[in-house]
Amino acid sequence: MTQTFRPALDVDTLRQKYAEERARRLRPEGIAQYIEIAGEFAQFADDPWAEESFTREPITDEVDVGIIGAGFGGLLTGVRLRQLGVERITLIDRAADVGGTWYWNRYPGIACDVESYVYMPLLEELGYIPVERYAKGPEILAHCQRIARHYDLYRDACLQTDVHEIRWDSADSRWIIRTNRGDKIRARFVSMANGYQAKPKLPGILGIQSFRGHTFHTSRWDYAYTGGALENLADKRVGIIGTGATAVQCVPHLAAAARHLFVFQRTPSSVDVRANGPTDAQWVNT
Incomplete structure (x- = not known):
């Protein structure tokens, strides 16, 4: 007979522990705790997947809906508008393709x-x-790309484009959208689907600007430096800051590839079973 051992669970103690860890993470300065991605840090926001030489002529257009962002939020907004028969839309995103966080x-x-x-x-x-x-x-x-193709959203997408201004024109009852590429788009409605992960966050650590080693943000992974299979890290000492979902996923690969890996942790992550596996074809057909 097989016996399963389950440790005693003290709910109150567990809740107290979670409350303590949450309190340690609260920062009254909010986003001011991060270094602004500008000036000497501007390269951390560079798009490694985009065509650097990309150019196009400025667009002057009038649409029913201007959608800011082409991640799942922007794509689904575009899809539902298509289904409602709204054809005059535009999606604007700084990335070179749709996908949002999955692009970056x-x-x-x-x-x-x-x-x-x-x-x-x-x-x-x-x-x-x-x-x-x-x-x-x-x-x-x-x-994401499949959705954009199926619903013909690429036709109305302005990619590698930053929105610089959205201003209400009360005389014409239209939103005026201006971009870094000289576009002027008039829209009856604007849907904000830009999310919060398009711009990397750098920790406000003293001396970060004087670090002499190679540095990049995980959302702009530098495969040119690491190699596609991380083979270039075999003789490197690598440090990664953070133990959130990103680190949980990439640390095992770094640990296997680098000569030595340092993980800088403020507060610990929870530990659980990954429990992933292929989709069961029989389950799909039921």
């Missing part, structure tokens, strides 16, 4: 920690079944 983040081991069957939208409509229970980043990015 391509670090080793990237995956979603929410079940793919409920996280990835429009699966039934597009007839797509995720490969695994927890989809990896490349599969999710490909699904």
